Amino acid sequence: MDMNAYLSMFIDESNDHLQSLNENLLQLESNPEDLSIVQSIFRSAHTLKGMSATMGFEDLAALTHEMENVLDLVRNSKLKMDSFIFDTLFKGLDALEAMVQDIIGGGTGKADVTAIVAALQSILKSDYKSGSAPSASSETSAPAGEESSASLLDQFQSSILLQSMETGHEPYYVQVTLDDNCVLKAARAYMVFDVLERTGEVVKSDPSVQDLEQEKFDRSFKVFTISTIPAASLREQIANISEIASVEVTPLDAESLASLTSAPAAAAVEAPPKPAEAEETPAAKKEAAETAKKPAAGTQAVGRTIRVDIDRLDTLMNLFSELLIDRVRLEQLASEIKRNDLTETVEHMARVSSDLQNIVLKLRMVPVDSVFNRFPRMVRDLAKSLDKKIDLVITGADTELDRTVIDEIGDPLVHLLRNSVDHGIETTAKRLEAGKPETGTINLRAYHSGNHVFIEVEEDGAGINQEKVLKTAIKNGVITEEESKKLNSNEINMLIFAPGFSTADKISDISGRGVGLDVVKTKITSLGGNVTVHSEFGKGTKFSVQLPLTLSIISAMLIKLGSEKYAIPLTSIVETGIVKRSSMLNVHGNRMIKFRNTIIPVVSLSQVLESPDYDETTEEENEMIVIRKGEKWAAVLVDEFIGQSEIVLKSLGKYLTNIHAISGATILGDGQVALIIDPNALIK
Template identity: 35%
Template sequence: MALDTDDEILQDFLVEAEEILEGLNEQLVELENSPQDADLLNSIFRGFHTIKGGAGFLSLEAMVNLCHKSEDLFNLLRQGERFVDADMMDTFLKVLDILNTMFAEIKSGQYPSPADNEIIEQLSVYINNDSAVAAPEPEPEVAPEEQVEEVAPSQGSESASAAADDEITDDEFEALLDQLHGNSAPGIKDTEKASTPAPTPTPTSTGSDDITEEEFEALLDELQGAKKAQAEPPAPTPSVPKPASPPASDKAAETKASAPKPVEKAPTAAEKVEAKAAPAKQAADTSVRVDTSRLDEIMNMVGELVLVRNRISTLESAFENEEMAKAVNNLRVVTGDLQTAVMKTRMQPIKKVFGRFPRVVRDIARSLKKDIDLELRGEETDLDKNLVEALADPLVHLVRNAVDHGIEMPDVREAAGKPRQGKVVLSAAQEGDHILLTIADDGAGMNPETLRRKAVEKGMMDEDTAGRLTESECFSLIFSPGFSMKQEISDISGRGVGMDVVKTSISKLNGVIDIQSEVGVGTTLSIKVPLTLAIMPTLMVMLGEQIFAFPLVNVNEIFHLDLSKTNVVDGQQTIMVRNKALPLFYLSKWLTKGRTDGKKPEIEHVVIVNVGTQRVGFVVDVLLGQEEVVIKPLGALLQGTHGFAGATITGDGRIALILDFPELMKVHANRGY
């Protein structure tokens, strides 16, 4: 039997459960470092409790059972009856993995598969170690007959004080909900039944979870009475009331106790539930869930508006009219604000990606027997939703590489005068119209000479070519396919795959990578990607009669070239830029038929572009300037053409092709011109 994935209640549960599971991933790793943090323990307990409640409402029994066991164990942890250790944390993380698998099954419309008996039994071992399962909130330890004798007077004597003590704790509230829904741990229910006074109404065993308001209030009064009994010793009361006329005060107390409802009473259970739910309701009313496809449609329409704005701005020069100029400027402002507002609706904090790394680093460090501290910075930095998803896998590769290759073993670090604990810093920050991501470690660093020697050993280049590589080019060798500095192969890294995939993935996002490393100090890897992939700032150039667009994030600098200052190295024309030799290519020979007149000017326009970790010079005919463009897919006739990321419409209505530099270099660079 499949689940109805269109059910609104199920969709609400999936949204809430996904947020909770993401939070648990971070909280569990944090708990290992702060096992006595009461707030953290309570937060994790509530996370399992909330998922269990939602899953129970939807009859997802497999998820309910696993969350229930985890909740029981965390109840013991927060009461101080158990303590977290590394093995217990391994079990918790396995539980989280199973819950994520169950969540994926539910999302696909299937009922979740039951958890392995091994994990359930392991949780039971932790729960039942040395003592029985502890209830979420233990009742006062009194004999049943004493409790019966005290119930009647306590209901009357404490009704006035109940009005003052009208608050219950979150733990008491959750325990009460468990009683109402029959979700208490095995063994708790029977104990409660044995100690429950006869006059107190209890839910009937009709198979329904619904109870009346009177029954709910009675249970709430019982819970508050138990709380009061724990705080103050009960006053001695006679076992049998005397028939003689009691004092006036006693008569008033008896009258008050026998009254169906006191005039002054604590808020009802419904009112307390309403009060607790109010903040959540208010928060829910401020947001609306919108399908991402609808946001994409709006973004496309804004893109068309940007093209119209560019077109009108170009035509403005033909009208020497002050009012026209004001209208066009107003259009620019409104369009820019609208574009920014729509982009923000697609933005997500990069914390969605960063949240998985504490678990990744913890697991790898534990398997390698390393001690590593991960520091996250700039988690609230926003970027396009599509970029958030696209960056997840490359960042995982880079972080794993930093932990495995970068950080040394504790003994090695200690011998080198470093702290035994290594450090990895993952940070994000917005810089203008792009996002800067850095992965830094304080490990062994990379030795350029070692990289040169490895490249020669693998037959990637000869010794002369390797000797001419700059430090930056040496560091870039780690992105070459099959290149690895790891001597032994493991399931973490060292197979020569992964880093080349990272470079390809970042390049597809119009991003660039830079590496800085120092032996014995550490390595810093920087990634620069645009804020969004939908609207792109570009540099417009001309080659012959055709306009082309350079993604501005790839452009490093522009200058005019004196042709007499070029050199040829290994058959490749190069130019010297700040004492560094850069390869030089004529784009007109790649993308057009070249110059029709056969003449070459003495001065050329050269655009220095970052292609991955390499800088390359491209000669162009005319520089037109910067322009924001909307990327459109190539038409059917150009599908499969290498070197182009898409097309756009310029301000004067012409078609411009947007260049994909990594692909362009891959196809044409080996031609030597």
């Protein structure tokens, strides 16, 4: 069998377990006496080790095994967690994540973890010298006559055995006992494994393969295997090996697998099934039956959720986009033909496709928690390196965004959080001097508002020193001294987003190289979003990121400029109206109009796009669209309104990138192509 068929499942579940390990270790660091957290960490590590060994990633399994040894001592109250142990375990997690990333990239998951393993082993040795008697592993320390947790399957191994049934293979539980006078136990075990691997695939062994190779077992061992031959044939082939006292091959079904699978939250575990001829006490039978029932209920709940490859969702979205274009075309034809039965059919199709559109869009929605969950560990490490005390408070992690947006916002948020940790939160001494709590707080929150999602990073640190910002901006040539006198408070704060801008007094691994916030603004703008900053010196700073819910299908206002049609996203439109040329003002050579007790600039779209057959200067009255970008407004002059429509955003391709004021294109119902205006580019 080809275990690569399970690689995708392995990667997904490994990432889940690594994230769980990170989160639980952070919780344990805050509550080091809570052994229930240690149990959760141990189970995740144990499962990850079993998965890695099953897939043949021995380096990953070996490192996890060493971490598991330390955790086993902690959960048995033989070792107390301290700063060194936490740091070592976190380094181990970083190495495990790097190995999984290597596997994702097509590698073998190998890495040099000698230093980390040495540190883990030193923890075990120091514990032994202190008078405790640590066990080498939880798998080899079970009392004689009792089954250890190693005798059970984890969820991943159980899934592989279940899937093997669907592909026509047979899962077996094999118990092998060697002769009393067997001298080369490891050699006999190897011969048994050779038979099993020639006829199928070994999923798990008890004791582990490493222990079998080192002869760390008595006379018997057990194996879960997937085979292509009947149980009787497999038993016969193993029995033909010399010095084998007995062989039992027990076929497995879904029910027996359920009773053999360790529940994620269970502290106690059940033993593997006994051969058919072995006797069980009535109490044991009742206990096994109750255990079998519990996973069955859990399996039903898990079965209501499936993993779907993002490429398939992209394909579904593209197909629906074509359907949406045809729907608009049908609506147009129905209005021209004017047949009641056709109109009714098209209207019904429009309602159904609208419902389908909502479902397709929701399928692509992912909670921002998938991005937020890596930040507690990052902030913890940064705070420790800077000798600061910081609490990260996350709210609204269940807020959903389109997967394409989720994939892009990680790096900008990393920059904002690093900036808050380094520049925002003061040192403990400075906070106490300012009358603040010694522990700084960073709030990371997300929430919906209309067709947008807002993500805010707010801290109670020193705030922005505007005087220092202005001096740096003038020194770096971002603005002139004359221009600096005209800036208001918000405009001064926004200077920190200028390319190459940095107020750091010294260069470090975290900041001072002039790379950071300009990247944030560029990335957020490219996603059709906006970022603003509000700060009060001495009290703190808040960064607010505004993002569109989705980038695939948007609501837009269709307009005309002569013979050309364009689309402007509704999310940027404040209102529409008519403006007379006589009401326009001339301010320093720029056309302006009065709007809501303020004066806003007028933008000629025909001039920006160099429209060949429309000139609004010949008209006394012009159609007007008021657009907004953050706190800035502008009135855009157009020829004619066509109306509101749902449009499918199409890329212009790599040969037509960076066209001023154009963000993409869409296909209209009549088959024409309309360019999509980027409102952000029209406001300076």
